[in-house]
Amino acid sequence: MGGNIQVSLSQNGEPVEFKWQGASYRVVEKPVRWFSRRQWWVEASRVQRGIGKEVLEVEMWRLHTNAGFVELMHPTPNEWRLVRTYH
Amino acid sequence: MSNFTHLHVASAFSGHYGVTRPEQMAEAAVASGFSALAITDRDGLYGAVKHIGACLQLGLAPIIGVDLNIFDDNGSSLGRCVILAHGNNEGAGWATLCKIVSVAHERRASARNAKQGQRDKGIGIGRRTLAELLANGNCTLLLGPDSDVGREVVAGNRVKADELIENWHGLFKYPGSFGIEIVSHLTQPGTAFSSLQARRMVELADAHKIPAVLTNAVRYLEPDDALTADVLDAARHLEALGLFEEQPNAQAWMKPAQKMLALAIEITEDRARALELFDVTAKLAEHCRLDPPKDCGWGKPKTPEQSALGITGNPFEVLWRKAHSAIEHYYPNANDKLLQQVQHRLGQELITINKLGFATYFLTVADVAQMIRDMKIRSQARGSGAGSLVNYLLGISGVDPIEHDLLFERFLSTERSSLPDIDIDVESARRHDIYHAIFKRYGSQRVTLLSMQSKYQGRGAMRDSGLALGLADDEIDEIAKNMWRFSARNFRGALATKPELANFASVVEEDRRMNLLVDITERLDRLPRHISMHPCGVILGDASLLNLTPVEPSGAGLPMSQFDKDDMDPMGMLKLDVLGVRMQSAMAYAVREIERVSGKVLDLDAVPRDDAATFKAIRTTNTLGIFQIESPGQRELTGKHQPTKFNDLTIQISLFRPGPMKGNMIAPYLDGRHGFAKPDFIHKDLEPILRETWGVVIFHEHVIRILSVMTGCGLAKADEMRRSLENPRANHLVQQFFRKEASARNYSPAVIERVWQILEGFSSFGFCKAHGAAFALPTYQSAWLKTHYPVEFMAGLFTHDPGMYPRRLLLSEARRLGVNLLPIDVNCSTDEYIVEKSSVEKRSVEKSSVEKSSAEKIGVRMALTEVQGISEAEVARIIAEQPFVDIADFYLRAKPARRTMERLALIGALDALAGIKPSHDDADVALTRGDVLARVRQLNAIKKRPAQITDQPTLDFSGLGYSQTEQLPTGNPEMSMAERVQHELDIMHLDVSQHVLEQYRPMLDEMGVINSNELVGLRNKSEVLVAGVRVATQTPPMRSGKRVVFITLDDGTGCSDATFFDEAQSRCSHILFNTKLVIISGKTRRTGVRGVSIMAENAWDLKELWNQWLVAVEDRKQTQNLYV
Structure with a gap:
């Protein structure tokens, strides 16, 4: 878990497909997105004005793929991490 | 785009929840x-x-x-x-x-x-x-x-x-x-x-x-x-x-x-x-x-309805009549010219008041002032309100605006439609009585207190930030101690530049949590933190008040509005500030004691304000206990200034602020006044305005008059412009207007330039003369009381403790004035410092003449509450059960705790019960305080205090001529003076019997230490030694950036002031901040007519020197004995 994965997005920014550990997975249902939070007081080294959102909040996606459900974390525009899979 | 409005929004005023103002x-x-x-x-x-x-x-x-x-x-x-x-x-x-x-x-x-x-x-x-x-x-x-x-x-x-x-x-x-x-x-x-x-x-x-x-x-x-x-x-x-x-x-x-x-x-x-x-x-x-x-009633001033004020008819007419009918009282001997001036001024003020629709406002404030007077509580308006003749005639303010040349426009004008602020100083001890009386008088539907919001600043922000990060309390305290001088917003900047934060700066670099601490402390900066009750404000509205403001409990038993003082004006709410001033309590106390003891009824507010004796006393610079002018800096200024009349006090109070001190206004004023320099009025038109201050612009009123004279804009507009001077954005408009109009009136460019320079720099320096005059009044009154009724006045000061100095210094000052300090006596003392007439006691054959004259003396009896650790209950019991026949009687009926009993014995509070008189040389009685102590220890040793047998009458033997019914142990040693004073200091922090310095007299005399009251008679640059109790240590910020330490010592004859520069500090800085009894060496430096200070060279711990001296004396004796 946790490694960086490659995600392809639709026109309105929703994941449609992603590659992980060599395999490709297709999203079969409309993805669900929400915003979760992080513990900046444990992780961050600075929290000056302007930096708040990026150390506090993180975008999450739950995708129904052809191989089951996955939860992805999307902390920065180019970073996608696999958080967990489940059925 | 579709229309949307946010309907659920918490601002920063949602406590500990919202973030944005x-x-x-x-x-x-x-x-x-x-x-x-x-x-x-x-x-x-x-x-x-x-x-x-x-x-x-x-x-x-x-x-x-x-x-x-x-x-x-x-x-x-x-x-x-x-x-x-x-x-x-x-x-x-x-x-x-x-x-x-x-x-x-x-x-x-x-x-x-x-x-x-x-x-x-x-x-x-x-x-x-x-x-x-x-x-x-x-x-x-x-x-x-x-x-x-x-x-x-x-x-x-x-x-x-x-x-x-x-x-x-x-x-x-x-x-x-x-x-x-x-x-x-x-x-x-x-x-x-x-x-x-x-x-x-x-x-x-x-x-x-x-x-x-x-x-x-x-x-x-x-x-x-x-x-x-x-x-x-x-x-x-x-x-x-x-x-x-x-x-x-x-x-x-x-x-x-x-x-x-x-x-x-x-x-x-x-x-x-x-x-x-x-x-x-x-x-x-x-x-x-x-x-x-x-x-919301926005912008519409509201005052109590006529009916609530008990007024029938047109409020403006009522105001007019009230003001006019008071002219005779306040200007009893006015000549025609003055009367005309008064009438004219009154007419102008009333016209403005009418235009603004504020008649009811003035009637309300006058009503409150009268209510306070009826409660027999001292009050005085402070601030710009003292500039209004209407206020003076209605008894709201106590200084004559015509006599003191004050401006109404500084207080109220048609240029500003906001309700003026009136602040009333009252006896601090009675403040809450007044709030309750206001509520009762106008009804709780018309009156509320108001709130204030404290902000996250420095230490508080750091504490809550530290709490959020889970830092330990002592870690946070350590950091918070350093932070208090800087705003949270600027802390990171301060870390980078201030040398005293260098340690912390390196910690921040290394420790991630410290870094976070700084960041989040800066985020909290100036956000609202706590709501609390505004300590002196009262809102007086009409019956619709509670429909316009929500209220919540204040903690003081009266409801408070959720709005703060900045919300008052927009909401059209009238706020009255009733401030407790301890000096007013002290003076009221003195006046009451004067009446109680001598029967004389004194109207302090009617006392003439040109009493020569009072000004003479002020000029000696022995101004301890006098309102506003007792600090070391003020004493020095007094020494230079040498005030002779009331207006001088107004000026001195106005000058003694960082602005004028930094802005070099004091020196030219003093030079002009003392004739060392010719005053420069810049232009003849400004001479009548600036004559009183020898050409120096000090007051807001000066600026207003100058602007009006040089531009013809009138006093009301001039005050508006003065306010704009302080606003960096509107400043240039004022400049433009000024230059243009002054030019048009043919003032020369040089004059215009000079005047503008002064006006521009003025905004931070100026002071409202009305405010100064309002303050000068209690200054004068306290000085007058100190001069003419020192005993009663000092009693008032001891009881209400208004000034900056500890009680022991006031005691020393009282002693210096010849006020008799009567020690705590369980038969006479109460919970206040009362004035006592010593009555002629029993007829004694050996009545000496000394005894006879001291029998008529009055003095101040020390209060029981000074005894360390004494409880309110013990004090109450002693007062309730007074007088006591003997020590056992005291023990039984006052029921003091063992420690209290012993402490009272040690300071002589029980001496009278043993027949011991304070004069110590009564040969009749052979008992000593040591005997009293022994008796006390006997009683304290009893395991359980016997219950009082209340139905048995206490035998009164005093009429039978027996000196005592109680048998005290005898033969115990008498307490030396030094021991007495030490016990007094330990138990009361007061040296009552004599000044603490006196016991070191032999050494001081041998060393050639002089009294501080002798300093003023010495030549400049004389080498001196002074000694005393360190009563003030100041390190004000200096232009050079170097630290200078100012020390004031009290030696019972007055105060001496010493200045320690770098070199002197290096020799003795550990003495300067920690030692109580100090000897200082240095050279005298004259600062003014009666001003003298000491350029210090060194300082020593007096007690240490004493111990060394005792050893030396002993050695000397031994050496002498060798040769005998």
């Missing part, structure tokens, strides 16, 4: 294209007035609501809900909202909710009560995810939710008074603020045909602010982050309409339904737009 919210709303904005602070309308003000300035429509806890019939919480006031209904909605908030605070429980560990004060409103208040339909209640309904929806209990919503619907029947709040913070599906739950709430609302309204439950302006919100949540929970449930993410910000639409679509998954949501929201918003003047 209303003004910033409003600005951002306008920038985002909103046309209206609501503020719905938690538990009150704390941010409401600021919000309305900002909206009016920016052209945004204001909406106000509140976010409150609602309780069911059993007292269980139904969650927090939003209540919005409808507008444009002649204030009906606003009044209902105010009432709702006031009711919510009535039920406040005092206990903190232990389970949640929150600062939960139990504020909230019962649902039924709320329903009754909403029955008229002029507010709307919104139930959101936080409500009982919302919680069932999250839990998936649709059936239960249906039931609960009907409970609400049944109570809130008026159409439009009830709605469902739809919020999504895009949290994880299944949680309370997820889009999924929001959709369920929409479905629920639709099923029950209840309007659904979209909000974003906003608590900060931008996502970045969510981090600050985390810290506030930690402060509110009193727990470190991670130990409580934090907010879910950073989505609770003021999103623009576009994003809100996207949210609505995500929630409903149906564009048409989303647009309907927007539509309903917009309709509600429209209903809630306030018309501040019509709904």
